[in-house]
Amino acid sequence: MRRALxxxxxxxxxxxxxxxxxxxxxxxFEVLLMARGRLQxxxxxxxxxxxxxxxxxxxxxxxxxxxxxxxxxxxxxxxERALPEHQRYGRRALLALLCLSGGPRISxxxxxxxxxxxxxxxxxxxxxxxxxxGERDVExxxxxxxxxxxxxxxxxxxxxxxxxxxxxxxxxxxxxIRNRLLPEVVAHANERxxxxxxxxxxxxxxxxxLRRTWAMLALTAGRDARWVMAQMGHADARLTxxxxxxxxxxxxxDFDVVWGLMRFxxxxxxxxxxxxxxxxxxxxxxxSADQASNKTDKPSS
Numbered sequence: 062m063r064r065a066l067x068x069x070x071x072x073x074x075x076x077x078x079x080x081x082x083x084x085x086x087x088x089x090f091e092v093l094l095m096a097r098g099r100l101q102x103x104x105x106x107x108x109x110x111x112x113x114x115x116x117x118x119x120x121x122x123x124x125x126x127x128x129x130x131x132x133x134x135x136x137x138x139x140x141e142r143a144l145p146e147h148q149r150y151g152r153r154a155l156l157a158l159l160c161l162s163g164g165p166r167i168s169x170x171x172x173x174x175x176x177x178x179x180x181x182x183x184x185x186x187x188x189x190x191x192x193x194x195g196e197r198d199v200e201x202x203x204x205x206x207x208x209x210x211x212x213x214x215x216x217x218x219x220x221x222x223x224x225x226x227x228x229x230x231x232x233x234x235x236x237x238i239r240n241r242l243l244p245e246v247v248a249h250a251n252e253r254x255x256x257x258x259x260x261x262x263x264x265x266x267x268x269x270x271l272r273r274t275w276a277m278l279a280l281t282a283g284r285d286a287r288w289v290m291a292q293m294g295h296a297d298a299r300l301t302x303x304x305x306x307x308x309x310x311x312x313x314x315d316f317d318v319v320w321g322l323m324r325f326x327x328x329x330x331x332x333x334x335x336x337x338x339x340x341x342x343x344x345x346x347x348x349s350a351d352q353a354s355n356k357t358d359k360p361s362s
Contacts, residue, residue: 124274124304127281127318129250129262130160134208136249137242147228152242154212155225155233158185159268161322163199163292164275167235167268175213176220180206183326187294195294203326239268276304281314282323 125133138153158170162185169187177186183206185199201209218224223232243266251261263270272293279289280301290301320332 123263124270124277124307125160125262125266126260127278127315127322128259129254130274130278130322131318132250132254133160133246133262133266136253137246140246140249149215150227150233151212151216151225152246154208155238156242156246156271157205157208159271160274161278162201162205162275163197163294164272164279165199166272166294167238169195169294171223171225171233171235171238173224174221175218175224178209178224180210180213197291197294199292200325202323203328204322204324206326235268243267273300273304276301277308278319278323280305280308281311281316281319284323 134153134157137156141149141152155170159165159167165187172189173185173187177188178201179185180201183201185201187195187197187199189196212225216226218226218230222230225233227233247262247264247266254261276289276293279292280286286298286301286305290296290298293300295301316332324330324332
C-alpha cells in the first residue's frame with residue numbers, strides 16, 4: 062500500500078485489502094489526501110459527470126510558482142535598496158518569512174517580536190493565537206535565516222520590540238502590507254518578467270496567496286502533510302488537502318529551485334531526489350530515518 066501511495070496508483074482495493082494494523086494515523090491521512098486528488102482529477106476528464114455549481118462556493122485560490130517567489134523577493138530587495146535609510150523596514154526579509162517559513166498569517170508577522178525569533182535554533186515562536194493549534198514554533202528554512210540575518214544586521218530591534226519596526230519603532234500596519242507593499246512588489250517583478258517573456262505573477266497577490274505558496278513549496282519539497290498543517294497553525298486539514306490535490310498533479314517543477322528555498326540548514330544543499338532508483342516523493346516525512354540519513358549524504362561530483 063505504501064508503494065501505491067507513493068506512485069499515485071492507490072485504488073479502493075488496496076485500502077480494502079490492507080490489514081487494520083497497517084492503517085496508522087499517517088497512512089489514513091495520506092489515503093484521504095490521495096483520494097481527494099484523484100477525485101478532483103477525475104472530475105476534469107472529458108465527459109465526466111459534473112456536480113451542480115455551488116452558488117456559495119468561493120473561487121479556487123492559487124499560489125506563486127517557485128521562480129515567481131524568487132523574483133518577488135528580488136523585487137522587494139531592489140525596491141528597499143533604492144529607498145532612503147529611514148524608509149527601510151526589511152521588505153525582502155518580511156516577504157521571505159511569509160513565503161518560506163510556516164506560511165504565517167500577516168497579523169502573526171506584524172506582531173512578531175525580535176525576542177521570539179531564535180536564529181541559532183532556527184525557530185520562531187508564535188505565542189498567541191485564536192486557537193491552540195495557532196500557538197506554535199515555526200521552523201525557519203536556511204533561506205529565511207539568511208534573509209533575517211541580513212535584515213537584523215542593519216535593523217537592530219530590541220528583544221521586546223517589533224521584528225520589523227517602522228522608522229519610529231512601531232509596528233507595521235497589516236493593511237499597508239496588503240494594499241501597498243504587495244501590489245508594488247508584484248508590479249516591479251512583473252516588469253522584469255514581461256521583458257523576459259515569462260509568465261506574469263497574478264495581478265492580485267494577497268497574504269493568503271503567500272500562505273498557500275508556502276504550503277505548496279513545503280509539500281513539493283517532500284514535507285509530511287501533517288507537519289505542514291502544524292506549521293501553519295491549522296487544526297482543519299482543508300487548506301492542506303486543497304493545495305496537496307494541486308501538487309500531486311504537477312508534472313514540470315524545478316525541484317532544485319524549490320529545495321534551495323525550502324531546505325533547512327542541516328540538510329544537503331543539493332536536492333537528493335534525483336538519480337538512479339530515486340523518484341520525487343511528496344510523502345517523505347522529513348523526520349523519518351531515510352530523510353535523516355540524506356542529511357549526511359554528500360553530493361556526487
